[in-house]
Amino acid sequence: MASSYRDREDMATGGGGTSAAAAAAAYDPSYVPDSVKTFVSHLYRHIRDRNVYETHQMYEGGFHRLSDRHFRDTPWPPAEAVAPHCDGDHVFLLLYRELWFRHAHARLQGQGLTPAQRAESWDNYCSLFSVVLQGVVNMQLPNQWLWDMVDEFVYQFQSYCQYRAKLKNKTQEEINLLKQYDQAWSVYGVLNYLKALVEKSMIGEILEREKVGLEQFTATDGYDYEGGSNVLKMLGYYSMIGLLRVHCLLGDYHTGLKCLAPIDISQQGVYTTVIGSHISTIYHYGFASLMMRRYVDGIREFNKILLYILKCKQYHQNSPQYDQLLKKNEQMYALLAICLSLCPQDKLIDENVGTQLKEKYGDKMTKMHRYDDEAYAIYDELFSYACPKFITASPPVLREPFTNYNQDAYRLQLKLFLYEVKQQQLLSGIRSYLKLYSTITIGKLAKYMDVDEVTLRTILMTYKHKMHSINSDGKVISSADFDFYIDEDIIHVVESKLTKNHGDYFLRQILKFEEMINQLDKYKEETYRKME
Secondary structure (H helix, E strand, O other): OHHHOOOOOOOOOOOOHHHHHHHHHOOOOOOOOHHHHHHHHHHHHHHHOOOHHHHHHHHHHHHHHHHHHHOOOOOOOOHHHHHHHHOOOHHHHHHHHHHHHHHHHHHOOOOOOOHHHHHHHHHHHHHHHHHHHOOOOOOOOOHHHHHHHHHHHHHHHHHHHHHHHEOOOOOHHHHHHHHHOOOOOOHHHHHHHHHHHHHHHOHHHHHHHHHOOOOOOOOOOOOOOOOOOOHHHHHHHHHHHHHHHHHHHHOOHHHHHHHHOOOOOOOOOHHHOOHHHHHHHHHHHHHHHHHOOOHHHHHHHHHHHHHHHHHHHHHHOOOOOHHHHHHHHHHHHHHHHHHHHHOOOHHHOOHHHHHHHHHHHHHHHHHHOOOOHHHHHHHHHHHHHHOOOOOOOOOOOOOOOOOEOOOHHHHHHHHHHHHHHHHOHHHHHHHHHHOOOOEEEHHHHHHHHOOOHHHHHHHHHHHHHHOEEEOOOOOEEEOOOEEEEEEOOEEEEEEOOOOOOHHHHHHHHHHHHHHHHHHHHHHHHHHHHHHO
């Protein structure tokens, strides 16, 4: 739902113009429209009655419609104003404030959220998560809401880190407020809450028990049909994805993938039931795999999610997350182009995804194989477009001269990535030669590459190193589509053979022919109708 208000990572920084300023000036925090009173009382009743379906309808549809109708440029009424319509329920008001701050972050960026408001949102999340962690919550909430809660928590952390790092044009009052709220949205606080939700929910143990048939977590989509609550359990589940995202923002990809390890992303799971959760999981998993040189893992998962989006995106056109879905789709194509340029694995790509990729980046991928200045510029461009909005974990020093630090983390990650690309410059040459031979002597290959034999052995060892990585289980895995070994100065090349899934090919052709037959039938009917 949150994505309906804004692109979650490219926030508008301009104001809303005269109308927005006028609306803000006319805003009366004590006024609660009748439609909002009805919304709050009904939402409260549905949550209290554990009616997940109606709660989801009001959360996903009602809140969005009322925001467009009454609060396009102004905040919702404060929690104190709506408290009489929900019996002053403490937990419900924490949930309401979570929606209030999410709407404020989405709609009021141009007018400027103060450090105090950002700190209040942090305090509300702390209070809400503390209530959940204490185990006093006995309600069922839609998975969409619980995912959005974790997603927004991480987003607001990222947004605050970017905000506090832009010091150059801040007023002295803003600097003083940053000093006053220096504990808000600390990286330790964010990580601690996410980890606490994972541990307290015992979601890792639940997923392990499910593997041996002792749990029905995936079958029930995480809901509890025996009178219990799904809130802690699902917040713990989604927090594993949140931890992956936070560690990607910090550049700690190994820890991020380790946090996600209990979720088997090679299978359908609860994370796939919410489209935002599905895309965020695979996007960050794929990006982390790219940065750790686990290219095959990244290619395989990007291919699966892009094929899914290609087939199913028309069903999400009315979804509030549709714009974000399209943007992440384009970013993942860019990341897939990078992965395939560094580690050609065309056999892993579905025909339809490959066609789309060729249309979008075919020319650029050809240039990327040259490893000249133009190629590096394209790597730079695609990485900058598709990477997460990195953050620096430590707050800036709040003393003059004030400068902006918000791009420092991004520049560091870009520098490391391009350094890796440059290290692979010679590997493209060695790969093209080895693909031509099943056996070749060291001396002959050294002559072809115009290097001495000692240098060639170094290049071969570099290729071995760059095309191997460590997976989450600590095992060494290969990302190359062929391997080689040296025996008495002779290089023996062994090309891996991928088992083709002929069933999928025949199914695709059957579907194509069925579509053609349907079109011919329609054409035949139209022809007969005209003849009559």
